[in-house]
Ligand SMILES: Nc1nc2c(ncn2[C@@H]2O[C@H](COP(=O)(O)OP(=O)(O)OP(=O)(O)O)[C@@H](O)[C@H]2O)c(=O)[nH]1
């Protein structure tokens with residue numbers, strides 16, 4: 001199976017607000033972009049991934065991510081994360097109608113292509129499936145095979161909603177890099193312990209210099 005990944009990214013100046021105690025207004029957008037670049041680069045290096053579509057209204061991020069090889073789709077006006085994902089899936093399915101799709105967060109700076117590949121393999125038998133985040137409260141990836149609507153319910157404590165919606169939870173061990181989203185300074189430390197990608201490493205060294 002060749003998957004299309006749909007990755008949502010908030011405008012860089014607005015996202016990652018929970019990193020505020022850790023990184024000021026100058027550095028937070030750089031970190032948000034670095035997370036997205038490392039996430040998208042790892043996804044594009046994953047053999048079962050045929051295409052990456054990023055849904056974003058941020059022109060700078062759009063330029064950098066399309067240079068890596070991602071397709072860019074704008075957010076529908078004034079709609080929020082789940083509507084952005086539905087829009088991304090519609091656009092992706094127009095281009096590859098027979099490809100399975102997976103929505104995945106843009107804040108997975110330690111993402112390993114091999115671990116993503118194992119998750120996508122595990123998702124293959126199920127119409128819809130998801131991976132819980134490291135805290136087991138949220139969701140980092142939600143998949144849908146052709147013929148299944150994605151029905152994304154991301155946001156605070158989304159694991160319970162995805163479970164209740166009938167999506168199968170993928171309970172693989174040793175896919176920590178797919179689960180480790182970064183919302184807080186503590187999450188960033190945990191991602192560093194797993195090993196972050198080069199963009200995050202470079203952006204975070206600015207953080208250390210700035211401190
Ligand atoms: N395109 C798009 N992406 C979004 C939107 N809201 C959140 N995202 C993305 O969805 C993913 C999960 O969001 P969060 O973890 O809540 O990230 P965030 O909103 O940047 O973080 P906080 O400001 O701390 O809530 C991240 O990749 C965000 O960039 C939105 O309205 N549009």
Ligand SMILES: C=C(OP(=O)(O)O)C(=O)O
Nearest residue numbers: 138139154155156158181
């Ligand atoms: C977007 C989500 O949560 P967070 O904002 O905690 O990453 C989610 O887990 O669905």
